[in-house]
Each structure stands twice: as structure tokens, then as C-alpha cells.
Amino acid sequence: MKIPKPADGIVWITGASSGIGLALAEAHLARGWTVAVTARRTEPLQALAARFPGRVIVQPADITDADAINAAVAAIEAGQKIARAILNAGTYERDTAETFSAARFRRQVDLNLTGTAICLEAIMPRMIARNAGQIGLVASLAGLAGLPGSGSYSATKAGLIALAESLKFDLDKRGVAISAICPGFVKSPLTAKNTFPMPFLMEADAAANTIIKGLDANTFLIAFPEGLARPLRILRSLPYGVFFPLIARGTKGQD
Numbered sequence: 470m471k472i473p474k475p476a477d478g479i480v481w482i483t484g485a486s487s488g489i490g491l492a493l494a495e496a497h498l499a500r501g502w503t504v505a506v507t508a509r510r511t512e513p514l515q516a517l518a519a520r521f522p523g524r525v526i527v528q529p530a531d532i533t534d535a536d537a538i539n540a541a542v543a544a545i546e547a548g549q550k551i552a553r554a555i556l557n558a559g560t561y562e563r564d565t566a567e568t569f570s571a572a573r574f575r576r577q578v579d580l581n582l583t584g585t586a587i588c589l590e591a592i593m594p595r596m597i598a599r600n601a602g603q604i605g606l607v608a609s610l611a612g613l614a615g616l617p618g619s620g621s622y623s624a625t626k627a628g629l630i631a632l633a634e635s636l637k638f639d640l641d642k643r644g645v646a647i648s649a650i651c652p653g654f655v656k657s658p659l660t661a662k663n664t665f666p667m668p669f670l671m672e673a674d675a676a677a678n679t680i681i682k683g684l685d686a687n688t689f690l691i692a693f694p695e696g697l698a699r700p701l702r703i704l705r706s707l708p709y710g711v712f713f714p715l716i717a718r719g720t721k722g723q724d
């Protein structure tokens with residue numbers, strides 16, 4: 470499996486107008502990549518392009534709109550081929566058993582899962598046809614286990630991890646790499662609204678560097694920070710009689 474380098478093409482990042490996506494764009498630019506950026510808001514994408522003249526392709530689109538995403542990918546690839554796609558756009562809406570609503574569930578499924586699927590449908594066949602490329606799906610540590618206050622969100626992110634696992638069997642035979650990216654708490658406009666304690670809260674640029682390190686090493690599950698990811702993965706493998714009380718104790722104040 471050949472992991473793409475800047476000489477092999479460009480990187481396409483969705484959700485690049487703020488937070489982790491913007492930091493990923495900046496970190497790739499710092500490493501010599503040309504970057505194509507997609508989000509709904511045009512101004513932050515153009516502001517990035519103004520800072521890196523000639524190295525940022527601005528393609529605003531809503532990832533839930535298949536026609537817009539297909540057109541965006543076609544427009545990007547009419548110039549340079551996408552060697553690495555990081556499908557990062559997503560959202561988190563808190564819910565509990567008491568506040569659960571199908572409408573909130575649907576909003577997160579539509580964006581986090583179906584929106585990512587729309588992007589995959591636009592780029593994956595092109596990479597398969599070239600027998601080359603790399604895809605990163607931004608899930609979450611909250612996709613490794615159902616955590617308090619995040620039922621709908623955890624369901625979408627667990628779905629993305631399962632999707633990446635399943636696709637890997639086929640993509641491995643086609644020379645296309647795929648990773649499931651599972652950040653813990655990262656400073657961004659998304660987490661700025663959280664009022665509960667966020668252990669091991671990271672800066673977005675540190676998260677971006679960790680993600681790129683994982684992608685460059687073709688790590689399938691890029692789960693971080695270690696201090697949160699490791700215990701969660703161990704707890705996940707234990708019987709539920711141990712898992713539930715320990716998670717409840719560890720997340721006290723978050724429910």
C-alpha cells in the first residue's frame with residue numbers, strides 16, 4: 470500500500486472552515502501539500518486561501534447535497550487529483566434518555582453519516598480506478614462506546630468506524646488506504662459550547678498533527694489522546710458489568 474505524499478496529488482478536507490478541519494488544512498499546507506477545502510461558509514475558506522496564495526482550492530459545498538459534492542469533487546479533480554481525502558465535516562448535539570428526539574437523531578445521521586457517505590461516493594470510485602489514494606473518516610472516541618449524553622452522536626460515529634472497517638477489506642485489494650480517526654476532546658467551536666468537564670482537552674493543531682502522523686503511518690484506528698483512548702479501549706473490551714459502572718464513575722458530571 471503506497472501512502473500518498475504531496476507529489477502524488479492534493480488533499481481534500483471537508484469541514485475545513487473551522488476547528489479540526491481548518492487545523493488539518495493548515496498542517497498539510499505546512500508540510501508542502503496543496504489543499505482543497507470544503508464547507509458551507511465561503512469566507513473562512515477564502516481567508517485561508519489568501520494566507521497561502523496558489524496552494525488552496527476553495528470549493529464550498531454542503532456535504533448533505535450529493536449534486537453539490539459531486540460537482541465540487543469533479544471541479545477539484547479537473548485540476549489536480551485528490552490523493553488524500555479527509556471527511557471531517559460533522560456535528561455534535563447533546564442528548565440524554567430524557568431529551569432524546571428522533572429529529573435530533575436524524576440531523577446528526579444526515580450530516581455525520583449520510584453526508585460522509587455522499588463524499589465517499591464522490592471520491593472513492595476515482596481512487597479505486599487509480600488504484601491509489603487514502604481516505605480518513607473523522608469519527609470520535611465517542612464512536613468506540615456509547616457515552617453519557619451522546620447517544621445519537623455516538624451512534625453516528627460508531628457507524629463511521631464500522632463503515633471504515635468494512636470498506637478496508639475491499640480497499641486493501643485496490644491499493645486505497647482507509648483510516649477511522651477518533652479524536653477525544655479538541656478545542657473548536659463545537660466543544661466551546663460544552664459546559665461539562667472535558668478531560669485531556671487538546672488544541673486543534675496538536676490534534677491535526679496527531680492525525681497526519683497516523684495517516685502517514687497508515688494507522689487504521691487513529692484514536693487519541695492516548696490517556697483517554699487507551700483506557701476507553703480497555704474498558705470497551707471488559708464485560709458490561711465492569712464497563713458501565715467504571716464509565717459512569719469516569720464521566721461523572723457529563724450526564
Ligand SMILES: NC(=O)c1ccc[n+]([C@@H]2O[C@H](COP(=O)([O-])OP(=O)(O)OC[C@H]3O[C@@H](n4cnc5c(N)ncnc54)[C@H](OP(=O)(O)O)[C@@H]3O)[C@@H](O)[C@H]2O)c1
Nearest residue numbers: 484486487488489508509510531532558559654655657659
Ligand atoms: N472537537 C472535538 O472535541 C471532536 C472530538 C471528536 C470528533 N470530532 C469530530 O471532528 C469533526 C470536526 O469537528 P470540530 O470540533 O472541528 O467542529 P467545528 O469547528 O464545528 O467544525 C465542523 C466543520 O464542519 C463543517 N460543516 C458542518 N455542517 C456542514 C455541512 N452540512 N456541509 C459541509 N460542511 C459542514 C463546518 O463548516 P460550515 O459551518 O462552514 O459548513 C465546520 O467546518 C466533526 O466530525 C466532529 O464530530 C470533534
